[in-house]
Amino acid sequence: MSLSATPDTPLPGRRATLSERGGETPDVDIVDVTKRFGDITAVDAMRLSVARGAFYSFLGPSGCGKTTTLRMIAGFEQPTAGEIYLAGEPVAGVPPYQRNVNTVFQHYALFPHMNVAQNVGYGLRQRGTTKADEARRVGEALELVRLSGYERRRTWELSGGQQQRVALARALINQPTVLLLDEPLGALDLKLRKEMQLELKALQQEVGITFVYVTHDQEEALTMSDTIIVMHHGRIQQQGGPAELYERPVNRFVANFIGVSNPIDGKLVEHDPSTGRGVVQTDRGLRLTGLVTDPDARPAPGTEVIVAVRPERLQVEPATHAAPPADGWSSVEGRIHQGTYLGDHTEFRVATDIAGEMVARRQNAAGAAAIMGVGPGDPVVVRWEDSANLILVA
Amino acid sequence: MSAPAIPVAGPVRAGGRTKAKVDHWNTVVEVWLRGHSTIVYAFLYLPIVIVVLFSFNANRLATIWTGFTVDWYAIALKDEVVLSALRNSFSVALPNAILATLIGTAAALGLQRVPKPVRIVFDALTYVSIIVPEVVIALSTLVLFASGFSFINDLTGLRLQLGVPTIVAAHMLFNISIVLLLVRARLSGMDRTLVEASFDLYASPWRTFRQITFPQLLPAIVAGFLLAFTFSFDDYVITSFVSGPGSSTLPIFIFGQVKRGVTPETNAVATMMLFVTLALLAVGQLALARGARRTGGVQEGGMAGMIAQQR
Ligand SMILES: Nc1ncnc2c1ncn2[C@@H]1O[C@H](COP(=O)(O)OP(=O)(O)OP(=O)(O)O)[C@@H](O)[C@H]1O
Numbered sequence: 001m002s003l004s005a006t007p008d009t010p011l012p013g014r015r016a017t018l019s020e021r022g023g024e025t026p027d028v029d030i031v032d033v034t035k036r037f038g039d040i041t042a043v044d045a046m047r048l049s050v051a052r053g054a055f056y057s058f059l060g061p062s063g064c065g066k067t068t069t070l071r072m073i074a075g076f077e078q079p080t081a082g083e084i085y086l087a088g089e090p091v092a093g094v095p096p097y098q099r100n101v102n103t104v105f106q107h108y109a110l111f112p113h114m115n116v117a118q119n120v121g122y123g124l125r126q127r128g129t130t131k132a133d134e135a136r137r138v139g140e141a142l143e144l145v146r147l148s149g150y151e152r153r154r155t156w157e158l159s160g161g162q163q164q165r166v167a168l169a170r171a172l173i174n175q176p177t178v179l180l181l182d183e184p185l186g187a188l189d190l191k192l193r194k195e196m197q198l199e200l201k202a203l204q205q206e207v208g209i210t211f212v213y214v215t216h217d218q219e220e221a222l223t224m225s226d227t228i229i230v231m232h233h234g235r236i237q238q239q240g241g242p243a244e245l246y247e248r249p250v251n252r253f254v255a256n257f258i259g260v261s262n263p264i265d266g267k268l269v270e271h272d273p274s275t276g277r278g279v280v281q282t283d284r285g286l287r288l289t290g291l292v293t294d295p296d297a298r299p300a301p302g303t304e305v306i307v308a309v310r311p312e313r314l315q316v317e318p319a320t321h322a323a324p325p326a327d328g329w330s331s332v333e334g335r336i337h338q339g340t341y342l343g344d345h346t347e348f349r350v351a352t353d354i355a356g357e358m359v360a361r362r363q364n365a366a367g368a369a370a371i372m373g374v375g376p377g378d379p380v381v382v383r384w385e386d387s388a389n390l391i392l393v394a
Numbered sequence: 395m396s397a398p399a400i401p402v403a404g405p406v407r408a409g410g411r412t413k414a415k416v417d418h419w420n421t422v423v424e425v426w427l428r429g430h431s432t433i434v435y436a437f438l439y440l441p442i443v444i445v446v447l448f449s450f451n452a453n454r455l456a457t458i459w460t461g462f463t464v465d466w467y468a469i470a471l472k473d474e475v476v477l478s479a480l481r482n483s484f485s486v487a488l489p490n491a492i493l494a495t496l497i498g499t500a501a502a503l504g505l506q507r508v509p510k511p512v513r514i515v516f517d518a519l520t521y522v523s524i525i526v527p528e529v530v531i532a533l534s535t536l537v538l539f540a541s542g543f544s545f546i547n548d549l550t551g552l553r554l555q556l557g558v559p560t561i562v563a564a565h566m567l568f569n570i571s572i573v574l575l576l577v578r579a580r581l582s583g584m585d586r587t588l589v590e591a592s593f594d595l596y597a598s599p600w601r602t603f604r605q606i607t608f609p610q611l612l613p614a615i616v617a618g619f620l621l622a623f624t625f626s627f628d629d630y631v632i633t634s635f636v637s638g639p640g641s642s643t644l645p646i647f648i649f650g651q652v653k654r655g656v657t658p659e660t661n662a663v664a665t666m667m668l669f670v671t672l673a674l675l676a677v678g679q680l681a682l683a684r685g686a687r688r689t690g691g692v693q694e695g696g697m698a699g700m701i702a703q704q705r
């Protein structure tokens with residue numbers, strides 16, 4: 001069953017925008033939006049288009065402006081500058097109750113004096129849906145979130161995960177243009193969270209409604225999103241799919257916020273903007289070839305940069321059996337500082353002279369066997385391919 | 395079983411002795427504490443029990459028990475003076491409670507929307523009006539009515555005088571503050587995101603008030619109404635100052651009777667008052683407890699806690 005199959009009672013003017021949209025107009029368009037609270041700039045010159053039917057996540061540390069952005073889309077806050085368009089229409093001054101957008105609040109905000117069915121049907125009642133229609137669609141919505149038979153239950157009798165699903169049904173039943181979710185899993189324990197992440201993702205694909213999700217948990221964002229928007233200090237740092245963000249972080253903040261990396265300081269000596277290839281001379285005499293990840297960057301030669309290498313790209317070999325130096329590979333010598341067995345992989349900390357302490361991660365199925373028996377203090381060679389070098393300008 | 399038990403037999407007996415000693419002291423303390431609380435409660439409730447008991451006394455002399463009867467209730471309920479006092483009590487308490495609830499609730503909602511400095515001033519004024527000694531309110535309202543009426547009467551030739559309306563007005567002074575505080579407490583305990591969720595689900599501000607805010611406030615409003623009613627129904631001090639000819643309420647009647655010696659009939663009237671008040675307080679308590687359960691917010695100590703906080 002699908003929610004989008006049921007006829008909707010349109011808000012005035014909604015049908016027109018639906019037809020003119022024709023799959024082209026973005027569901028949400030944020031154009032140069034800035035929001036200030038006194039001296040604090042919560043959102044700074046944000047520019048973003050949210051495409052139809054996708055799963056977007058705002059990811060960033062506490063206080064970076066995620067909630068503020070969501071509240072501006074919902075209509076609870078007005079931008080200080082800039083314009084927001086919902087389904088192509090500018091919405092400045094339109095109150096929340098006239099926007100075809102629904103929110104799932106962090107603590108659910110279920111109405112305590114109403115039962116589950118009354119909660120879920122609330123939005124429909126405000127728009128004058130008939131009783132019979134309401135009952136039918138509430139039944140469908142509850143079925144969608146696997147809560148059939150819970151109609152008459154009081155909301156406070158439900159578990160956290162069930163309340164979460166009621167909140168979802170209450171929002172989805174209205175078939176909003178966009179569904180906004182502000183850390184909806186924040187109050188759940190880890191196991192339930194993981195379950196709900198997959199469930200939410202499946203649900204989003206089933207109903208085809210655009211989700212804009214807020215989280216400060218990178219793993220959560222990577223699990224669910226089609227597009228992740230990394231924010232810091234009110235600014236969008238990078239926007240892209242999970243793999244893109246991990247493989248091509250455009251700056252230090254993104255590289256460190258999503259996953260871990262080994263930073264090596266150096267100066268850029270060559271850069272070809274057409275291919276992105278760059279060569280870095282590190283402070284301790286290493287010459288590294290790699291990719292300048294930010295396609296818009298035009299750094300002058302001599303610019304201080306960081307070369308970031310992901311731990312799983314590093315190979316660790318005993319100094320006695322190390323492969324000979326090869327073209328397209330870099331290698332540094334060092335001593336094992338610490339080896340931690342972590343089940344599916346082993347993490348090595350290697351103290352090197354020319355690249356500082358490096359963290360390497362080897363899958364136990366493949367690489368670890370080769371250096372079994374290598375313990376703290378033993379000499380090793382750390383090797384990695386040039387393609388692992390991410391040159392971060394900012 | 396018996397073999398391994400032998401080596402530990404000694405220590406167990408030794409331990410048993412000290413344990414018995416501790417038990418002994420525990421018992422003494424326990425008995426003393428129980429006795430103490432019995433005395434406290436007896437002191438609190440014995441007089442009330444006696445009044446209730448003697449309202450069923452067959453003897454005309456209130457202090458000598460001769461037998462059980464409910465005649466005094468019948469007599470009291472046929473006594474024209476009692477009935478008029480009862481009517482007066484209701485005609486004071488009911489309009490007072492209705493008006494105090496309306497005004498107090500409206501004020502609480504209004505205060506939610508004014509800037510903080512203004513709100514602080516009004517909150518302070520509310521608290522003051524509750525802690526001002528009753529007799530001061532009584533005196534000041536009397537002075538206000540007396541001087542105000544004489545001024546107006548002189549000017550217009552009207553003959554305004556003290557009576558049920560003046561009692562209602564004086565009682566409201568105090569009761570508006572009670573309702574205001576109860577509703578304010580509830581409002582500030584209310585989850586703001588509920589209102590936002592309602593806006594988010596297409597409900598206009600007015601519909602949100604009707605469907606979300608008001609139902610959340612209702613327990614506090616009901617409790618406020620009942621408290622206002624009972625305070626007014628029981629009040630002696632203010633009423634005695636601002637009542638006029640023919641507007642005696644039950645407390646005034648009882649006090650007047652007592653001066654001539656307590657009769658079982660007086661006891662019967664007092665007992666009936668007691669039960670009306672208790673019943674209303676119980677309903678109020680229930681409303682608050684129900685509201686707290688529904689909205690998750692715990693009203694510490696229920697209504698008693700609220701009154702204690704405010705008096
Ligand atoms: N109503 C407000 N008044 C004043 N400052 C505000 C207000 N709302 C948010 N801010 C400030 O704006 C900044 C961004 O806040 P926001 O709530 O959007 O952060 P967030 O990314 O959602 O953080 P978190 O992960 O902690 O929820 C913060 O510095 C916050 O203090």
Ligand SMILES: [Mg+2]
Binds near residue numbers: 066068182
């Ligand atoms: Mg937030």
